[in-house]
Every structure is written in C-alpha cells, then in structure tokens.
Amino acid sequence: MRTRLTELLGCRHPIVQTGMGFVSTPALVAATSGAGGFGIIASAAMSLDELRDAVREVRRHTDAPFGVNVRADIPDAADRIDLLVRERVRLASFALAPSRELIRRCADGGVLTMPSVGALRHAEKVSGWGVDAVLVQGGEGGGHTGPVPTTLLLPQVVDAVGVPVVAAGGFFDGRGLVAALAYGAAGIAMGTRFLLTSDSPVGAAVKRHYLAASVTGTVVTTRVDGVPHRVLRTPFVEALERSGRVYGLARSLRHARAFRRETGLSWAALLRTGRATRRDRGLSWAQTVMAANTPALLRTSMVQGRPESGVMPAGQVAGLIDDLPSCAELIERIMKEADDRLAVLSSAR
Numbered sequence: 001m002r003t004r005l006t007e008l009l010g011c012r013h014p015i016v017q018t019g020m021g022f023v024s025t026p027a028l029v030a031a032t033s034g035a036g037g038f039g040i041i042a043s044a045a046m047s048l049d050e051l052r053d054a055v056r057e058v059r060r061h062t063d064a065p066f067g068v069n070v071r072a073d074i075p076d077a078a079d080r081i082d083l084l085v086r087e088r089v090r091l092a093s094f095a096l097a098p099s100r101e102l103i104r105r106c107a108d109g110g111v112l113t114m115p116s117v118g119a120l121r122h123a124e125k126v127s128g129w130g131v132d133a134v135l136v137q138g139g140e141g142g143g144h145t146g147p148v149p150t151t152l153l154l155p156q157v158v159d160a161v162g163v164p165v166v167a168a169g170g171f172f173d174g175r176g177l178v179a180a181l182a183y184g185a186a187g188i189a190m191g192t193r194f195l196l197t198s199d200s201p202v203g204a205a206v207k208r209h210y211l212a213a214s215v216t217g218t219v220v221t222t223r224v225d226g227v228p229h230r231v232l233r234t235p236f237v238e239a240l241e242r243s244g245r246v247y248g249l250a251r252s253l254r255h256a257r258a259f260r261r262e263t264g265l266s267w268a269a270l271l272r273t274g275r276a277t278r279r280d281r282g283l284s285w286a287q288t289v290m291a292a293n294t295p296a297l298l299r300t301s302m303v304q305g306r307p308e309s310g311v312m313p314a315g316q317v318a319g320l321i322d323d324l325p326s327c328a329e330l331i332e333r334i335m336k337e338a339d340d341r342l343a344v345l346s347s348a349r
Helices: 004-009 026-034 048-061 077-086 100-109 120-128 150-160 174-183 204-212 235-242 245-263 267-281 285-290 293-303 316-320 327-348
Strands: 015-017 038-042 067-069 091-094 112-117 134-137 165-168 187-190 218-221 229-232
Touching (some): 015 327, 026 038, 026 327, 038 048, 038 091, 048 077, 077 100, 120 150, 134 150, 150 165, 174 187, 174 327
Parallel strands (some): 015 038, 015 187, 067 091
C-alpha cells in the first residue's frame, strides 16, 4: 500500500509505532521497522550517549528506516538533532511543538520532522513553520491528550494543512487504517497496540493490566503532571485523584530530585527545562513542578514492573485488545484486514 506517508518515510506500510517513554526501545523499534512499519525510539529519558547507542542498536537489527522522538523543551535538544543528522536518522518526531530553529536544523541536516498535535491551531502553526508531516492524536489516545475525538479532529487537520497527516487515537486494526485513509490521512500511528505485542519490553504483570481493561477503564487526570493525561484506572491513580495539592507538589519535588540524579542534569538545567516547558505549554509553576512526576511514575510501572505504584498511559483502545502478537504478525494482520475491507468496499460500489 503506497501513500504519501510511505513515500515520505520509505517504509512499506503506512503504520507508525509511536515513541512511548520506556516502551519504545531499540528492540521494539527494530521489530516494527523490520516488519515494514515505521518505529520511533523514545529518547526523553536517555542521555546523548544512550541515544547514540540506541540508534546504532536498531541499525544492528534492521536496515529499515526509523525515527527518534525528541523533547523540544530540553536544554540539549539541538545536540540531539545534530546526533540524528550525524547518524542519518530518517525522522525526528516531537511530542511538543518544536521551535522554528529546531525544524530548520533538521531540514538543513536532511532529517524529516513530524510533531504530534492535539488541536487544529497547533497543526496550522507547525505546518506553517515547514514540518514534513503532522501526527494528529484524538482525545481517545493515551498519554497527554486533548478533548477532541479523532473522528472530529482528523478531518479538520486534513483540510487545513498540505503535509501528510498521520492519524492516532483509537487505531488497532485494518478497519481503522481504511477509515483513516478515507478521512484523508496518509497512515495511522499506534501506541497502546504496539505496547501490547510480544516484542514490547513491558513486563507481563503490566501487560495483564492492559489486557484486562475495558473501553471505560481509563481516566484523564491532571494529577500525574498537571496537564490532562489518559492512563489506566487503578487504585493508585484514584489515590492521586483524591490527593491534595500540597501532597502532590511534595511528591513532585521528590521525583525531581530522583530524576536529576538519574540524568546527571544540574538544578540549573532542570530549571531551564522547567521554564521552557512552562512557556511552551502555558503551565503554571505548580504544574511545571508536577511534570517531574511523569518519568518517575512511568519508570515504576513500565521498567520496574510495579503497576500498583506507577501510572500506565493507555488509549481507550486498550479495551478492544485481547492478544500479544509480534510486531510482524500485527502489521501483517492489519494490512490483510485493510486489503479485505477495501475489496468489500470496491465490490459494493
């Protein structure tokens, strides 16, 4: 299946595996790209050296193209882009809108850019800055999310921008791929569906929580990091919802100290990151401090395998998933379902 997305990225199938923190490891990315999709490394919690090693680890397993997700608000974002240029990585994706300078830096170095957006105005802004594609996530998607569902946000963005649009939020099978193409998208992106594969590094206990979830088993909370965040509904998350602001800020400061030790960043660097985050995302200082929660709570569940003490970002689509195929099996199944659905539609016409 050839679309504007496959032609842009050089992949065989218009299916993107998103850059999920502590989940999108080199092994998962290599499995996705090797199967004809397009995998994206999550680099937010990596040092520069770790990111370089991760890129080369993917290359040891596949010669297929792949990308790296970069936080646009961290102090060394430009250094990370330079690394992608040197390593000839195909794409830089961004969870937050990149600056014009970062987009130009990527373009000058031959790296494509694809920011994630959750609102029409954000898509229009970055499109005007010269990005190569946009990933549109509707409100049913996992992690940081907005209020508008994919079925309403996607056609808005497709009509407003001239670059390829990738649809995210609620996709897990071939029917969804065909529906996204019908709306005008050039492909789909999936996070929760790739998390629930045999190639995913997430532990069995955590995967069981996802597989047991219903479509109403997620909640959008601001108690994780101060902004709307869709996660699995658990006793721990419910306790966060009930906690007061003072407790939440104290917990966030503890996590900030732990994050500084793990990354080796100075307090001055953390403060600069906080200021950039506050400016770019329009957060209060209380919300900015709370943002320190995210790496610690993700690591607890996704790396340490303790879902009772961490958070598990999840799209509502988790309630429709009941198996753990390999990435190759998943992509092959989605493409077969898409071909079958297109054949039915053609015969009906």
